[in-house]
Amino acid sequence: MTPNLVAYIALVLWPLVALYLYSTRPIGQATVWMILGGYLLLPVGAEIKIEQVPPFDKISVPNLAALIGCVLVARRLPRIWHGFGLAEILIVIFLFSPFITTELNNDAIRFWQMILPGGTHYDALSAAVGQFIFFIPFILARQYLRSAADNAYILRILVVAGLAYSLLMLFEVRMSPQLHIWIYGYFPHAFEQQMREGGFRPVVFLGHGLIVALFAMTTVVAAAALWRTQTRAVRLPPAGIVAYLGIVLFLCKTLGALVYAVVLVPLVRMAKPRLQLQVAVVLVTVALTYPMLRTMDFVPTTLLLDAAGTVSTDRAGSLQSRFYSEKVLLERASERIWFGWGRWGRGLAVEDETHSTIPDGRWVIVLGMFGLFGFVAEFGLLALSVFRAAAAFRFAESANDRIYLAALALIVAISTVDLIPNGFLSPWTWLLAGALLGRAEALHAHVRQRQRIPLPDAALRLKGSREDVGV
Secondary structure (H helix, E strand, C coil), rough: CCCCCHHHHHHHHHHHHHHHHHHHHHHHHHHHHHHHHHHHHCCCCCCCCCCCCCCCCCCCCHHHHHHHHHHCCCCCCCCCCCCCCCHHHHHHHHHHHHHHHCCCCCCCECCEEEEEEECHHHHHHHHHHHHHHHHHHHHHHHHHCCCCCCCHHHHHHHHHHHHHHHHHHHHHHCCCHHHHHHHHCCCCCCCCCCCCCCCECEEECCCCHHHHHHHHEEEEHHHHHHEEEEEEECCCCCCHHHHHHHHHHCCCCCHHHHHHHHHHHHHHHHCCCHHHHHHHHHHHHHHHHHHHHHHHHCCCHHHHHHHHHHHHHHHHHHHHHHHHHHHHHHHHHHHCCCCCCCCCHHHHHHCCCCCCCCCCCHHHHHHHHHHHHHHHHHHHHHHHHHHHHHHHHHHCCCCCHHHHHHHHHHHHHHHHCCCCCCCCCCCCCCHHHHHHHHHHHHHHHHHHHHHHHCCHHHHHHHHHHHHHCCC
């Protein structure tokens, strides 16, 4: 089925939402609502394509509208560079390595009955522009969501959005995933994949039940942080919100997201924030080093298959297929390991008539497409936000600031880990990572500023007198 008129109207009218938000709300809050709203509500797969212009779709429309809102309505020009450090190096690689990848892949590839084209100069520019559009939420959040209040606001809005979205999720749990069909005229994915344990996984407007479950998990973690600080996102008890959102997550029938929540919610509620950040650092380190661990056969695949077999044979079979595809596609990526095979599915062109090699994990998709440089840039930026937050933790201004910083770091970390088995990296995740990095940089900058402030004359005289007497 093809998108109906409502799908295209939603895409066209979304910039008007940006005009309203940036006219009536602070720039940071408007950006949060713009990116999260587009992520949760716009149609999956529908696009408006104009010749020689990147498609306008669920990802590009909110991102570009947020950028235009910042520049034209709020009169604030975003900055990509904040000095020159590791983050800027990774951003340069992220934005410009597609040029190198395309230039190194101008050869056509014959794959079964298809010929996959080589890259052209236009393809190089198109890939770089696509990377920039995809990256806009990170840029905006890094600059405009840097305070402790911004972190708290993000977690509150995440809970509010989770409560509102849960009504649609519960409807689809009972009635089957129908909302995307009813409103936008088509179903964005394979319907049979949303059937689980005699019922249905909700899809709503996110495209797949796995994505909905991951979002639900993040709302439970955010609610646990607010519960710890006794902050009310709405006029409901924080503990009750955690319990309710936990039940909704359970009804999503997705084991991975449920395991994430079982681990993270008690951690956020009871563990020291410093320990939470240490766990977040470990998680992103695993994600960042996963290709190396997989290449060196350090991933305990047999143990994981046995564990999946205790749950169900279907899940064990699915996991075995994933591991096989990872192995084959990793071997394919290693043939052009530095900058990858480029776009058009060239990194997936594996001759195998007996097994499917459909990629599931984002890591192997990026590695095959843009090589090790592209992988390190993308996963490195996500991981860097967690590393910097852990380093800035000791400078946090209050107990609540530390709790929110740790909770946001855990959400970014577990979202990064989820890119190992699953393939969808959302603009919302980029926004969270940008906000986390921006907060960490703001804490470091505040400390440096305090160190540069000269002491008053009286304090200097007192310091000198103490030195004179050997104190």
